[in-house]
């Protein structure tokens with residue numbers, strides 16, 4: 272089967288258990304006593320007002336930050352992971368070379384790097400931009416390149432931190448389509464967004480944070496129709512919450 276179309280076996284992405292996570296900075300609790308269990312290959316959307324702790328949660332879960340309390344525990348073998356940020360971090364080289372570099376880091380033999388990288392560029396609609404310096408690509412193009420790089424790494428767990436916040440509708444759709452492709456390939460998704468419509472389109476379940484605390488972890492339909500907390504209800508009505 273074509274490598275790029277390979278679907279992961281749907282078994283055995285180790286559950287991720289966040290146990291009483293806290294993140295304190297200069298005496299201030301930015302995230303407190305957060306426990307969360309993620310399993311299967313669901314799409315979990317993280318929502319909440321500005322400063323609620325969504326990015327912190329993602330960075331702690333992905334291991335980019337260490338919690339000051341509690342722990343992040345994989346219940347089994349730690350899966351391949353990737354993270355896509357609001358502002359992609361790209362190397363000062365061409366789009367193609369950014370992808371080839373990612374493949375070199377993960378040990379792909381050099382003969383296979385270019386064909387795989389080209390295929391990923393095509394898949395994400397960037398075939399014509401292969402030689403262009405990655406850092407001069409538009410915001411939407413850069414985000415697609417970041418997704419193409421994540422795609423090549425074949426993560427079983429993908430973290431996306433507000434990946435569409437600065438994009439136009441067509442670019443947003445491209446990112447959402449990519450998220451759906453990851454999902455169909457058998458990747459578990461944890462993604463933060465401010466966009467309620469986007470969350471309705473993508474979420475299997477919602478994690479709602481407010482003031483550094485997890486207030487809800489709920490199937491998406493229930494969250495949007497009958498949120499359990501007053502803060503989530505107010506957030507859904509578009510009111511200021513903190």
Ligand SMILES: Nc1ncnc2c1ncn2[C@@H]1O[C@H](COP(=O)(O)OP(=O)(O)OP(=O)(O)O)[C@@H](O)[C@H]1O
Nearest residue numbers: 296301319320321322323324325326327328336433
């Ligand atoms: N590494 C860090 N060190 C100290 N403080 C931090 C760190 N990361 C985030 N913070 C602070 O923690 C709080 C939560 O930040 P975070 O970025 O997680 O919020 P958010 O929910 O993603 O917000 P937004 O919706 O505005 O992106 C903020 O007050 C932020 O300034």
